[in-house]
Amino acid sequence: MSKKHILLLPGDGIGHEVVREAVKVLHWFVAHGTFDLTFDEGLIGGSAYDAVGTPFPAETLRQAHAADAILLGAVGGPQWEGLDYSVRPERGLLAIRKELGLFANLRPALCFEALVDASSLKPEYVSGLDLMIVRELTGDVYFGTPRGVQMEDGELVGRNTMIYRASEVDRIARVALNLARGRLGRLCSVDKANVLETTEMWRNRVCAIHAEEYADVALSHMYVDNAAMQLVRNPKQFDVMVTGNLFGDILSDCAAMLTGSLGMLPSASLGERQENGKQAALYEPVHGSAPDIAGQDKANPLATILSVAMMLRLSFDAPHAASMIEKAVNHVLNEVRTADIMGAGKKLVGTSEMGDHVIACLDKLKLAQAA
Numbered sequence: 001m002s003k004k005h006i007l008l009l010p011g012d013g014i015g016h017e018v019v020r021e022a023v024k025v026l027h028w029f030v031a032h033g034t035f036d037l038t039f040d041e042g043l044i045g046g047s048a049y050d051a052v053g054t055p056f057p058a059e060t061l062r063q064a065h066a067a068d069a070i071l072l073g074a075v076g077g078p079q080w081e082g083l084d085y086s087v088r089p090e091r092g093l094l095a096i097r098k099e100l101g102l103f104a105n106l107r108p109a110l111c112f113e114a115l116v117d118a119s120s121l122k123p124e125y126v127s128g129l130d131l132m133i134v135r136e137l138t139g140d141v142y143f144g145t146p147r148g149v150q151m152e153d154g155e156l157v158g159r160n161t162m163i164y165r166a167s168e169v170d171r172i173a174r175v176a177l178n179l180a181r182g183r184l185g186r187l188c189s190v191d192k193a194n195v196l197e198t199t200e201m202w203r204n205r206v207c208a209i210h211a212e213e214y215a216d217v218a219l220s221h222m223y224v225d226n227a228a229m230q231l232v233r234n235p236k237q238f239d240v241m242v243t244g245n246l247f248g249d250i251l252s253d254c255a256a257m258l259t260g261s262l263g264m265l266p267s268a269s270l271g272e273r274q275e276n277g278k279q280a281a282l283y284e285p286v287h288g289s290a291p292d293i294a295g296q297d298k299a300n301p302l303a304t305i306l307s308v309a310m311m312l313r314l315s316f317d318a319p320h321a322a323s324m325i326e327k328a329v330n331h332v333l334n335e336v337r338t339a340d341i342m343g344a345g346k347k348l349v350g351t352s353e354m355g356d357h358v359i360a361c362l363d364k365l366k367l368a369q370a371a
């Protein structure tokens with residue numbers, strides 16, 4: 001039986017509640033003999049700042065290095081908004097990405113059939129939508145230097161630097177091309193090559209890697225402004241999209257909302273696979289810390305539960321267990337809903353009851369398989 005060590009980083013706000021439900025699901029697989037799991041819990045974000053004065057403590061980094069996979073809740077909240085930029089909760093998130101080299105951010109935008117009506121687009125545009133955004137996560141203007149604001153010639157000047165090395169583009173291109181190969185075989189690379197030289201280089205590198213190693217994948221290119229427009233005009237034209245850190249931040253929120261339910265979307269952030277087979281991996285829901293409903297048993301835990309499914313598939317090589325979770329989530333949506341996705345004729349449930357429904361559904365699926 002595979003033995004794995006998981007670091008839980010609940011973070012702030014609803015992070016605690018949603019991670020608790022996802023852990024219930026992990027325990028279910030332990031109880032059924034699928035995995036042998038050990039857990040550790042660490043601090044990140046505003047709660048880490050309150051406890052030890054930094055959003056990303058050295059101890060958290062040590063725990064992260066020791067884990068086979070990390071499950072993160074969410075960071076941030078109004079009480080930390082006035083803090084200096086260097087110790088804001090979000091810095092904790094950026095730091096863990098950088099320190100662990102989590103360069104590949106996978107953000108699937110999948111429209112659950114039961115939720116088709118929740119989208120702001122007409123059902124025919126989103127029904128069956130299954131799109132994967134691959135966002136580069138450790139480069140670009142997010143981390144480029146020089147950066148900052150300073151006084152120059154009597155006025156404030158702010159600057160940030162968009163920067164990519166060819167090797168950074170090559171490795172994210174390979175991740176995306178590989179994913180496309182396992183799906184419908186189509187990759188759209190998004191850039192602003194008509195204006196920004198950095199992204200012209202991006203386009204050229206993606207073309208080179210494609211020609212050398214992945215000629216079987218159908219590759220296209222799109223400027224980011226057009227891509228944003230196409231996402232809301234006809235999202236089903238896309239299979240996999242790959243783009244840089246900043247464009248990916250923006251486009252992935254847009255794609256997420258197409259599904260009508262930010263509370264449903266998981267994500268994975270992966271590092272390079274080492275020679276010994278190890279690969280740093282962090283899983284988290286796409287939604288934020290929702291401080292307005294924190295601690296009230298109202299939050300939707302399904303995005304975090306689906307992040308566990310991604311963990312099982314990508315880090316623990318357990319595609320069967322992963323699809324059991326996805327099936328269970330699909331099933332429960334027919335009967336129960338948290339407030340954010342409430343629909344006519346469904347029963348309104350809280351965070352922990354939703355978790356219990358997923359567990360009950362896993363029990364049923366298990367019985368059906370045994371029969």
Ligand code: IPM
Pocket residue numbers: 090093094249
């Ligand atoms: C995301 C978030 C983060 C980002 C923030 C919280 C730093 O928006 O994960 O998309 O910009 O990357």
Ligand code: MG
Pocket residue numbers: 249250253
């Ligand atoms: Mg974002």
